[in-house]
Amino acid sequence: MPRRTPLVIGHRGAPGYRPEHSPSSYALAFASGVDAVEPDVVVSRDGVLVVRHENEISGTTDVADRPEFADRRTAKAVDGELITGWFAEDFTWDELSTLRCRERLPRIRPRSAEQDDQEPLLRLRDLLAMVESASRTREREIGVVLELKHPTFLASAGFDMAALVAAELRAAGWASGRHPLTIESFECTVLDELQSRGISAVYIYLLEASGRPADLVAAHGADAPTYRATARPAGLDGLVGRVDGISVNKRMILAPDKLGRITGPSRVVADAHERGLLVFTWTCRPENRFLVRSVRGPGGPAAHGDYEAEWAVIRDAEVDGVFVDHPDLAVAFFRP
Template sequence: MPRRRPLVIGHRGAPGYRPEHSRSSYDLALALGVDAVEPDIVVSRDGVLVVRHDTEIGSTTDVADHPEFADRRTTKTVDGAELSGWFVEDFTWDELATLRCRERLPRLRPGSASFDGEQQILRLRDVLDLVAQAGLEQGREIGVVLEIKHATFLTGLGFDYAALIAAELRAAGWDGGRWPLTIESFESGILRQLRDFGVRATYIYLLEAAGQPADLVAVHGASAPTYRSVMTPEGLDGLVGRVDGISLDKRSILAPDRLGRVGEPASVVADAHARGLRVFTWTCRPENTFLVAQFRRGRDKAAFGDYEAEWQFLVDAGVDGFFVDHADLGVAFFHGARD
């Protein structure tokens, strides 16, 4: 039986062309034909689920230009990393709504940066409604791949994170299987909690190339299992029945050597498939700076390298879903790809 067509997921919308998580980023990704879009969520001080990649928002909004928020700048340790800036959980939604989106990588993506300051940030409900409406208008199923960020950190601040998410999905009509919903996190505990709430979704465990899950570190400390250990056959055995699949940093599949050359793909994709688990990968980007050395062309970091060769390697490895920043390139390549 032939493998189904790979899923193309607009990573934070279409951030190759518009500031990530902005309304125009999602509108563009949907218009360009992605199968799903991926909003990341964190929580405001008053419990609103906000679409941002991180709790720290200094690099993706104009918060630094707001003198009324100057005293909110602080330093925190989030999932073991010390960060300085402004944090979503220190603002109410009404305050956050006064901010405007900015391009995270302005030197690399000046075209996207030209849209800085035009749009306010979004709530999860905004994206859910936007995708549902786009599906009706385009006459096709479009999914949401919801990434839950910093679950242990935010729960530790007193938020009932899983309950907030379940309630929002239910209120929007996205909890019962009406539309394609995937829920993913680098922490498996929050996935289990949402399953216990009865949210119908495909559950995907995100695995970093290195490090340890924050929820397990909170319980086991330095002896917590590593992400790498989960990618072994024994680790994957432990996921069966708990999640529906895994999502990997593409380097975990490409397995480049010290010179940035690829050979045979890592066995983790085949091992996961043998256990009935789906495999996604992130993030497929065409710029030289994001490609492994073998596929770079020239020295301009912003120039496109031989991204199609790198992406074909991932297709040949059997990956089921691809996160892309340039929705048009991703749809054209992966919807036409053959393995």
């Protein structure tokens, strides 16, 4: 059954105000009253799970300005896209621990960028300990929504993400269901593998508004189903009993027309709920750059538009969870 109000999930902490995945970003999310936080994890060369949105780290750290790492710059094909930069899997954790966090969107979030180069990167074990500590201090249980990034690509580089994550969760005491844990990925194969390893969690399949999952492209090529097909009733039927729910790009709910006018909520939430599947959505942000055209306001990309108009459609669709960059705004809106 859908929740009366959705879970408010701090997407990479509170990155509307602090560099994403930094310690202060998570601390601010806890203070804002989130139900859970969402760390993304990649892996270091020596197998340490590192909290970063992508394995290419030049956009969110100072690595490009570190002369000792200049020779690590390279190009890789990640899930079919050629990317040039510095990649977490080419560094040991000891090396990564010397880097500092930076704001990914400095022109949109200049106040956050003022915090650049002040905070270290986190390992997954560090973040799990922070969540436990915050839960005790605030006397309320805070959950973790753990996203696994690029498991098929990382497997080709010799890393078994399911094995690494399972071992880390067990070592931290997060594998048995004692803590509120959700695990999500754009690839269902790694979710299957973690379930087979006995990791107790809510399993969520991430669905983009376009494209195909990398694991199925690797297995089936052009015959791999699209994310859009999976979000239709027949595709959702195939997820029943395999995962607990889906997490969709908000455009799949808002359904904007060619003029950028919201026509939703679409049927995707109702269709999933009819099959007993949870539905999360991402990402609720107030800045004009991230809003559909019809609700953008004056002041340029960084200014806040009529984000409440978007969020109201998402709320009225009765989603079970929302990923947010500004947890204070989301708590105020989604918890009347």
